[in-house]
Amino acid sequence: MPTPHVLLGAEASARLRDGIDLLARLVSLSLGPRTGALAFERDDRRKSAELLTSSATIARRMLAIPGRGATAGAMLLRHAIWRTHERLGDGGATTAALTHALLRAGARQVAAGANPMLLRRGMQQGLELACAALQAQARPLDTPERLGGLAHAATGDPALSRVLGEIFGRLGPEAVIRIEEYAASYIAFTVLEGTAWSASMASPLFITDQARRATRFRDARVLVTDQVIDRPTQLIRLLEQVVARRAGPLLILAEDVTGPARALLLANRDRGIIQVVAARPGWVGAERRGTYEDVALLTNAYFFAKDRADVLDTADLSELGHARLAEVDAERLTIVGGAGVPAQIELRRQMVRHQLGAAADEESRRREIERLGRLAGGVGVLKLGAASDSERQVRKELAERFIRFVPSAAEEGVVPGGGAAYLACQAALDAASAAGDEVAAGVGLVRSALEAPMGWLVQNAGMSAPVALAEVRRNGPGWGIDVMHETCVDMWSANVLDAAKVARIALESAVSVAAMALTAGAVVLKRRPVYSRTP
Structure with a gap:
């Protein structure tokens, strides 16, 4: 021993x-x-x-x-x-x-x-x-070409880097990107308008579209609280105002809506008095409070917080938010066209960027990056396929790595x-x-x-390091070796870029x-x- x-x-x-x-x-x-x-x-x-x-x-x-x-x-x-x-x-x-x-x-x-x-x-x-x-x-990392160049440097996959450059060019470097795997050799992307969070309905009885198992409202009012709503008195005053002023459909996001309170909502819905859906969040742990606050911010709603002892019984119509479109299904809550104040949203984004910089672990970084993307108001879906399982897995890992480090690249630019x-x-x-x-x-x-x-880079590509370095020095700053083509090029013109922060x-x-x-x-x-x- x-x-x-x-x-x-x-x-x-x-x-x-x-x-x-x-x-x-x-x-x-x-x-x-x-x-x-x-x-x-x-x-x-x-x-x-x-x-x-x-x-x-x-x-x-x-x-x-x-x-x-x-x-x-x-x-x-x-x-x-x-x-x-x-x-x-x-x-x-x-x-x-x-x-x-x-x-x-x-x-x-x-x-x-x-x-x-x-x-x-x-x-x-x-x-x-x-x-x-x-x-x-x-x-600055401010053009699709630079994003594509950065993606190519990180992945070495021309097709993947081109699509990654396009998707981040459209949604910005702090975008939320979801990867969907396909069996065929296929790389493409789509953009889902609005912001989506993990959530579900408080009861399947709220479903209005049975084919899609979802409920969708246009011009909806939004109530946001982390309290459990289980008493009718928590809702009666608010429902009366919404109906009297014909304020439109009502989306309730709460910790849960149960018992007599849920029965009240469904009874009024069934009698045609009000269109309503209740959703409960899927987020857990440290992200709970911040996510409630983000939904409230994006819709310009007041957040009725239980730790402030906010009382729903006296809630007013003016404390509800607004969304051009709101949808709840079995997996997520989606809001499009929230009435949030842009200046306040940007202040929140700055706060989240600061928290991202101070994140102590990968999970905290992932959480803050997703918050930034949702505050930007768009979600990208990367559709990723390949000829074999192993090739598809490699592409997925490369894409995930690039998606993770783009926000860092945006902080200090590219070189x-x-x-x-x-x-x-x-x-x-x-x-x-x-x-x-x-x-x-x-x-x-x-x-x-x-x-x-x-x-090391040129040596790993089978080239002579001393010869390559001498050629780069003859050309001056900003020049380097494009090892894929074994030529000395202006790295800016060739879009061969690295993140300055990295x-x-x-x-x-x-x-x-x-x-x-x-x-x-x-x-x-x-x-x-x-x-x-x-x-």
Whole structure:
């Protein structure tokens, strides 16, 4: 059985570097649209090896490597890659390539006698200069062509990227996209007008269209509450006002509508006094309150909240919202043409964007992205098919990854892809890296590492990295290698683009991991380390 152990000084740093270097080289092999798959042996050796092309999946599969100290280092990088993927949906392979380059060059500097702490300070300085240079190159993600270029860089699938560019170009980068799988080789999209939420009818007795098992109203009034409505007195005053003023059909969204209150609604509906439908939400957990508030905001309704002790018995017609069209079926509530105030909706979108930036996990990010899309008032349906199940699954995973990271790309814009943006940042570090001291050497580590993503990308495509880099430099900033055609092109003109935020965070993660490994003074190895499949 392994015993607890402590690695100190140079040995601690060296073992961490060994593990990071091994995992970084493995993951870097997945960088770019022309890469081979990594074969991972399965636990059940009777089955064929698993073929992996996703940087995040490769990192996640690595639970340990030879050497306990090296495993600790590999887990540092594994965590950084996975968190970058969780946060942005992309950037894991770039993080690995940059980390590999920083560590290789940094280890040589330390071996030559450089002070690791001064190198770290220089690396941080170089990072700040490079991030500023990245931001200076960024352009807004505001055209279908740029969206398509970003999709092609992320998926490497021309047909899929074209459709993704069209759908996000129409609905915006914060759109809600639902994927429907088809057996035939088929890629297309449709846009569902309005906003849809998971919901169902409080009773099937409210159904008016038996063929569709749905109820649809035009020019509907909307009551929104998170209370259970079970007493007739909660509704009588409001119903009297709606009928007296001929205010139109009534949609009630409540936690539930039961007992005598539901009987009152159905009796008045059956006598032709009022058209009414009651819906109850399908959302759960942390999203409940926010979703009620969003429905109220989009329809300009007052939200009768139970935690404010709002009383439905005295509700007024002026507190109801309005929708040009409202529909409830067994699975969802759809509202089209809500009477919400645009300025207030935009304020809510800004608040949700802030919450998205602070989201701590993938589930929270998904929830906030969906809220943004619904507040935009449209839902896209991506119809996805392929010739085989495996091809369809690959396309679905690529589409899901791109859909997840588009909002992040929209935040800071896009930059030339294929590592060209990093290469163009080198000039911003020239002066600081030429001072001749150890801090300047740290800046130089970052400057030289900025070549790594393009180098790995062209190398993975079977091209010569030194030759490709030399050709790009002859053409100037913004130029790079289109590895699909093996030509040097203006990346803006060719629409080969990367998300500026992904590029920035990948570089920040790489510098953080490399600096930690170079300056580590000790590594404590436990007797029984816990292996986690979730980094």
